[in-house]
Amino acid sequence: MKKFCIIFFTLLLIWFPAGARDVSFPNLSGGEISYEEIKMMPKAILFVWTTWCPHCREELDKLRKKSIFFENISIFYVNAGEAMNKVEKYADYKDFAGTTRERTILDSNSYLVRRFSVSAVPTYIFLKNGEIVGKTYFLTEKLIEKIYGVD
Structure with missing residues (x-):
């Protein structure tokens, strides 16, 4: 039993090391945004995308054009796994x-x-005070109103 406990706790330390520290992500302005900062937003949308995905590019254009609609919602454009120079270009x-x-x-x-089990791009993840309240592959104003209510 003692051996089992040692193995179990060792595996916990290997699989969940990020719990003890905050994770930060580089942005295109030369700074960083931490996961804690994102979680502290009252309303946030994480838009997970890549440069090679045609649907992602379409959704990205739509998001940028409708940014006035999202004045009370923080939108983060999360690039999934590509190199900085490719995303900057x-x-x-x-x-x-x-x-x-x-x-x-x-x-x-x-x-x-991994944290939000994204299996395809584009993906929208809706957070309210750091808690996930929705996840989808498309975005409409009606959906936002349903998730966040009308301010």
Whole structure:
């Protein structure tokens, strides 16, 4: 029994090392955004995307055009596993600026992808005070109203 307990707790330490520390992600503005910062937002949408995905590119364009609708919701553009230079090149091509650059984060180690069990892109993850309240592959204003209510 003692041997079992030692093995069990060793495996726990291997599988869950991130619980003791905060995880940060580089953004396109040269800074970092921590997972704790994201969790502290009252309302947040994580949009998980890649540069090679045509549906992701369409959704990204829609999100950027409708940003006024999301004035009370923090949107983070989570790139799933691509290199910084590739994402920067795409962002330059699409004229990402200001808040979009600051909130475009690179999940190069797939922390968020694993954390939220993302199996396909694009994926939208809806958070309310750090808790997941929804997940989908599309976004409509009606869906946002249903999830977050109307302010």
